[in-house]
Amino acid sequence: MTEQLSISRGPTDTPLLDVTIGAALRDAAARWGDRLALVSRHQGIAWTWGQFDAHVDRIATGLIARGVRAGDRVGIWAPNCAEWAVIQFATARIGAILVTINPAYRTSEVEYALNKVGASVLVTAARFKSSDYIAMLAEIWPARTPGLRLVVTLGDTEHPACLRWADLGAPVDRAQLDAAGAALGPDDAINIQFTSGTTGLPKGATLTHRNILNNGYFTGRTLHLTPDDRICVPVPLYHCFGMVLGNLAAVTSGAAVVYPSDSFDPQAVLDAVGAEGCTALYGVPTMFIALINHPALAMARTDTLRTGIMAGSPCPLATMREVMTRLQMDQVTIGYGMTETSPLTTQTATDDPIAYRVGSVGRVHPHAEARIIGLDGQTLPRGQQGEYCARGYAVMQGYWDEPARTADAIDAEGWMHSGDLATMDEQGYVRITGRIKDTIIRGGENISPREIEEFLLDHPHIADAQVFGVADARFGEEVCAWVIARPGASLTAEDVVAHCRGRIAHYKVPRHVRVVSAFTMTVTGKAQKFEMRRAMEAELAAAERA
Numbered sequence: 001m002t003e004q005l006s007i008s009r010g011p012t013d014t015p016l017l018d019v020t021i022g023a024a025l026r027d028a029a030a031r032w033g034d035r036l037a038l039v040s041r042h043q044g045i046a047w048t049w050g051q052f053d054a055h056v057d058r059i060a061t062g063l064i065a066r067g068v069r070a071g072d073r074v075g076i077w078a079p080n081c082a083e084w085a086v087i088q089f090a091t092a093r094i095g096a097i098l099v100t101i102n103p104a105y106r107t108s109e110v111e112y113a114l115n116k117v118g119a120s121v122l123v124t125a126a127r128f129k130s131s132d133y134i135a136m137l138a139e140i141w142p143a144r145t146p147g148l149r150l151v152v153t154l155g156d157t158e159h160p161a162c163l164r165w166a167d168l169g170a171p172v173d174r175a176q177l178d179a180a181g182a183a184l185g186p187d188d189a190i191n192i193q194f195t196s197g198t199t200g201l202p203k204g205a206t207l208t209h210r211n212i213l214n215n216g217y218f219t220g221r222t223l224h225l226t227p228d229d230r231i232c233v234p235v236p237l238y239h240c241f242g243m244v245l246g247n248l249a250a251v252t253s254g255a256a257v258v259y260p261s262d263s264f265d266p267q268a269v270l271d272a273v274g275a276e277g278c279t280a281l282y283g284v285p286t287m288f289i290a291l292i293n294h295p296a297l298a299m300a301r302t303d304t305l306r307t308g309i310m311a312g313s314p315c316p317l318a319t320m321r322e323v324m325t326r327l328q329m330d331q332v333t334i335g336y337g338m339t340e341t342s343p344l345t346t347q348t349a350t351d352d353p354i355a356y357r358v359g360s361v362g363r364v365h366p367h368a369e370a371r372i373i374g375l376d377g378q379t380l381p382r383g384q385q386g387e388y389c390a391r392g393y394a395v396m397q398g399y400w401d402e403p404a405r406t407a408d409a410i411d412a413e414g415w416m417h418s419g420d421l422a423t424m425d426e427q428g429y430v431r432i433t434g435r436i437k438d439t440i441i442r443g444g445e446n447i448s449p450r451e452i453e454e455f456l457l458d459h460p461h462i463a464d465a466q467v468f469g470v471a472d473a474r475f476g477e478e479v480c481a482w483v484i485a486r487p488g489a490s491l492t493a494e495d496v497v498a499h500c501r502g503r504i505a506h507y508k509v510p511r512h513v514r515v516v517s518a519f520t521m522t523v524t525g526k527a528q529k530f531e532m533r534r535a536m537e538a539e540l541a542a543a544e545r546a
Contacts, residue, residue: 004426062169064180106503219335222350231255241309285313344394
């Protein structure tokens with residue numbers, strides 16, 4: 001009997017959508033024009049599909065009037081809001097490439113992102129939490145971002161040299177929009193998302209209409225979404241989780257999306273679920289843990305919830321059981337993927353046994369392939385651990401302007417190499433067992449240790465730095481830095497944190513810092529991060545017991 005190999009292909013009985021995102025929205029408005037499309041509770045907004053389509057047309061016409069054309073890069077730097085969704089679809093309607101910028105980015109990061117992709121337009125909030133976006137932009141624009149010619153600000157306040165969002169819209173020119181749309185194809189690039197890997201600065205994963213529209217579509221089918229559903233989306237829109245599995249699953253199913261607040265707030269989520277009658281809820285495990293431990297849950301109405309997605313990091317069994325019982329999400333699913341695959345390539349079914357929904361990340365998505373390979377690149381037998389690879393429509397076009405890094409990630413046969421260790425069982429369920437790559441995953445955020453190390457080395461008193469993840473009960477992992485001071489220099493852990501705070505995103509700032517005289521090294525002189533991690537976790541555990 002031939003040994004079964006760790007390769008699986010998803011079903012293909014339902015064809016891929018062969019349309020652009022703009023066309024999909026036009027279809028949604030025609031089919032479900034009077035049905036609810038979008039609720040942004042913190043803004044007091046509730047739009048039907050017909051109203052949403054009209055808002056998109058106004059902004060798309062305004063972009064054309066401002067000289068934006070197909071292929072131009074338009075950045076969005078803002079927390080969750082209705083305008084975020086409008087710019088997502090408005091750029092898609094005319095073929096401009098939306099560049100999603102993490103709201104937590106600070107000056108150096110947003111400067112890098114804008115220049116990397118040559119963004120000519122940026123839509124930005126004025127501020128968010130402790131970040132003053134306008135002040136940060138004043139430091140870099142126009143001197144350090146010469147390609148950026150227009151900044152559009154959300155809100156009513158006027159800012160020097162900027163255009164208000166309300167002034168961007170223009171009377172709809174339907175013929176002009178139809179002509180722009182007719183020139184586009186499903187395989188055109190439409191979105192760039194920055195993703196951290198193991199080496200240096202973030203890479204711009206370039207995604208097409210076909211990539212992300214179909215991923216939203218098949219995710220919605222897996223959840224059995226219909227126009228009667230309402231999806232509570234507390235996850236950020238700048239990432240695939242919100243903009244694809246939320247917004248694009250909605251436009252292809254007729255379901256409505258509900259933004260409870262501009263960023264995750266457990267009370268706002270519970271209020272939104274009850275008030276809007278949400279039937280689906282998305283989140284990373286830390287969000288669900290916050291919800292099931294929130295004192296307001298006992299009085300919250302969650303009986304409308306049915307399904308949803310938990311993704312971003314492994315889900316503890318106890319958490320899954322409580323989500324299914326206390327939040328009444330008996331059909332919650334687990335998804336796995338990466339930005340480079342739009343994102344999902346595996347997902348559990350709504351009726352999978354709980355053991356599979358906790359112990360696996362499901363089976364391969366429609367029109368996708370997955371396989372587990374060994375060090376020699378050969379497909380391994382079922383049950384053996386190796387690297388997870390994916391292939392199919394969802395694989396990105398490539399990293400923006402980085403052909404060498406693209407070739408490192410996608411092999412000659414079209415397989416995207418994840419850097420994650422996995423197994424595949426006889427039924428085709430995939431289990432993620434570890435990582436080959438050095439990436440830290442903190443609460444669903446992928447963090448490149450090398451990027452932080454390079455930043456730390458800018459400090460005049462730091463001679464060397466090693467950054468790695470340590471286990472954390474709340475976020476899954478936290479960032480830890482071991483640093484060596486330059487000879488004769490005075491350096492404290494507080495100095496290191498102060499160097500980072502306000503200059504890199506808060507989630508990248510090391511939570512634990514140790515100033516050491518030497519790193520744990522191999523005989524060949526290579527730093528052994530796994531040994532440093534083991535020592536650091538032992539130290540933290542001892543401190544917690546004390």
